[in-house]
Amino acid sequence: MSNFDADVIVVGGGIIGVAVAAALRGQSVLVVDSGSPEFGTSSANAGHIVVSHATPFAAPGMVGQGIRSLLARDGAFALSPRLPLSGLTWLARFTSHCTSSNAETLTPGMLSLLRNSASGVRSLGIPTSSHPIWEVFTGHGSQDRATHEADHMRDLGIDTALIDPELVSEAEPLLLPRNLSVVELREDFGVDPQLLWETLKVTNDQATFLTNHTVSGIDASPDSVRVHLGSTTLSAPTIVIAAGAWTPNLTRLLGVSLPIIAAKGYSITVPDLETNVQHPMIFADEKFVVNPLGNSLRISSRFELTRANDRSIDPQQIRHMYAQAKTVVDLPNLPQSLESLAPWTGVRPASADGAPFIGPLRGMPHVVVASGHGMIGTSSAMGTADLVARYIRGGSITTAELALTPNR
Numbered sequence: 113m114s115n116f117d118a119d120v121i122v123v124g125g126g127i128i129g130v131a132v133a134a135a136l137r138g139q140s141v142l143v144v145d146s147g148s149p150e151f152g153t154s155s156a157n158a159g160h161i162v163v164s165h166a167t168p169f170a171a172p173g174m175v176g177q178g179i180r181s182l183l184a185r186d187g188a189f190a191l192s193p194r195l196p197l198s199g200l201t202w203l204a205r206f207t208s209h210c211t212s213s214n215a216e217t218l219t220p221g222m223l224s225l226l227r228n229s230a231s232g233v234r235s236l237g238i239p240t241s242s243h244p245i246w247e248v249f250t251g252h253g254s255q256d257r258a259t260h261e262a263d264h265m266r267d268l269g270i271d272t273a274l275i276d277p278e279l280v281s282e283a284e285p286l287l288l289p290r291n292l293s294v295v296e297l298r299e300d301f302g303v304d305p306q307l308l309w310e311t312l313k314v315t316n317d318q319a320t321f322l323t324n325h326t327v328s329g330i331d332a333s334p335d336s337v338r339v340h341l342g343s344t345t346l347s348a349p350t351i352v353i354a355a356g357a358w359t360p361n362l363t364r365l366l367g368v369s370l371p372i373i374a375a376k377g378y379s380i381t382v383p384d385l386e387t388n389v390q391h392p393m394i395f396a397d398e399k400f401v402v403n404p405l406g407n408s409l410r411i412s413s414r415f416e417l418t419r420a421n422d423r424s425i426d427p428q429q430i431r432h433m434y435a436q437a438k439t440v441v442d443l444p445n446l447p448q449s450l451e452s453l454a455p456w457t458g459v460r461p462a463s464a465d466g467a468p469f470i471g472p473l474r475g476m477p478h479v480v481v482a483s484g485h486g487m488i489g490t491s492s493a494m495g496t497a498d499l500v501a502r503y504i505r506g507g508s509i510t511t512a513e514l515a516l517t518p519n520r
C-alpha cells in the first residue's frame with residue numbers, strides 16, 4: 113500500500129485514537145495500530161468518567177504519598193524491576209513538578225477537556241451508571257479528609273456533596289465499615305469502556321482501521337507527513353500521534369523526547385453478583401476503584417511504573433486487590449480459579465507533570481500529539497479529540513487549552 117488517500121493518519125487505535133477519528137467526521141481518517149485494540153489500555157479499565165480529576169497527578173503531597181506507598185508491602189504505587197533507566201529520569205521530573213504552580217497552570221485546561229468529554233459521552237446515548245461516583249474515606253480522620261476533598265472540589269467549581277453517614281448504608285448495603293465518609297462527585301459517572309470505544313470506532317464512516325501494522329518511521333515536511341510501516345510508505349496532510357505509553361518511541365523518530373512512562377494497572381471483573389453495588393466508587397484509603405457493569409463488578413487498582421510492553425499479570429496482585437476490596441465491600445469469597453475474574457492489565461501513558469500533551473509539535477504543524485493521559489484517558493478522550501480537531505481545522509484554542517501543548 114502507498115499514498116493511501118486519507119486526510120489524516122492517526123497512529124494508535126486506543127480510546128484517544130478512535131475518539132479523534134470520530135471527531136474528524138466529514139474527513140477521511142486512517143487509524144493504524146500495531147496490535148488489536150485489546151493490546152492497548154482502553155478496553156477493560158475502570159470506566160470512570162471523572163471530571164473531578166482535573167488537577168494534574170503531579171500535585172503537592174504526591175511525593176510523600178508515593179514514598180509511603182513504596183515502603184508499604186503491596187502499596188498501590190510501585191516500581192517494577194522491569195522499569196527502564198529512563199524511568200528514573202521520569203521520576204525526578206515528576207518530583208520537580210509536584211508544585212502548586214504546576215497545578216494552577218494545567219488545571220483549567222484539564223477541567224475544560226474533562227467537562228467537554230463528559231457531556232460528549234452523555235450525548236452518545238450509551239448506558240451510563242444510574243448514580244454518580246462516590247469517593248469513600250474509611251481510615252483515620254475520614255470525616256475531615258472528606259470535608260477537605262469536598263471543599264477542594266467546590267473551589268474548582270465541581271458539583272459535589274457530602275453524604276449524610278446515615279444515608280450511606282441505606283443507599284449502599286454492601287459497604288461494610290460503619291464509619292464511612294462519602295463525597296458524592298455529581299459530575300462523575302461510570303461507563304463500560306469497551307462499549308465507549310466500540311461506539312466511537314463506528315462514528316466516522318470515513319474512518320478506516322489498519323490493525324497489526326506498526327509505524328516504524330515518520331518524516332515531517334512543511335506541507336505533509338510520510339509514515340513508514342516497514343517497507344510501505346503512506347502520506348497524508350496531517351498525522352496524529354495517539355500511541356499511549358508508546359508515544360515517546362514515535363516522537364523520538366522526529367527528534368522530540370516526551371516524558372511519558374508506562375504505569376501498569378490491573379482490573380478484575382467479578383461476574384454474576386446476586387446484588388451489585390449502586391455507585392461507581394473510589395476508595396481513597398484502600399486505593400482501588402469499583403464500577404458496577406450490569407450484574408458484574410469491575411475492580412481496579414495499582415500504578416506500577418514499568419516498560420510499555422509489560423503486560424505480565426502477577427496472581428499475587430490479583431489476590432491482594434480482591435482481599436483489599438473485600439475489607440470494604442461485601443463480596444463472595446475469592447474464587448478458586450482467578451481466570452473467572454478475567455484478570456487484565458493495561459499501561460497508562462503517564463506524563464511527568466500529570467497532564468496530557470495535546471497539540472502540534474514545535475516547527476511541525478502537521479504532526480499533532482494526543483497522549484500522556486495517565487489515569488484520565490477514557491474520561492478525557494472526547495474533549496481531547498475535539499481539541500485535536502480544532503488544531504487540524506484551524507478552530508479557536510483557549511489559553512487554558514494552549515497550556516497542554518506538548519512543547520511545554
Ligand SMILES: Cc1cc2nc3c(=O)[nH]c(=O)nc-3n(C[C@H](O)[C@H](O)[C@H](O)COP(=O)(O)OP(=O)(O)OC[C@H]3O[C@@H](n4cnc5c(N)ncnc54)[C@H](O)[C@@H]3O)c2cc1C
Nearest residue numbers: 124126128146152153157158160327356377488489490491
Ligand atoms: C487499571 C486501569 C484503570 C483505568 N481506569 C480509568 C478510568 O476509570 N477512567 C479513565 O479515564 N482512565 C482510566 N485508565 C486510563 C486509561 O485506560 C488510559 O488513559 C487510556 O486507555 C489511554 O488511551 P490511549 O488511546 O492513549 O492508549 P492505548 O489504549 O494504550 O492505545 C495506544 C495504541 O497505540 C498502539 N501503538 C503503539 N505504538 C504504535 C506504533 N508504533 N504503530 C502503530 N500503533 C502503535 C498500541 O497498539 C495501542 O493500541 C485506567 C488505566 C488502567 C491501566
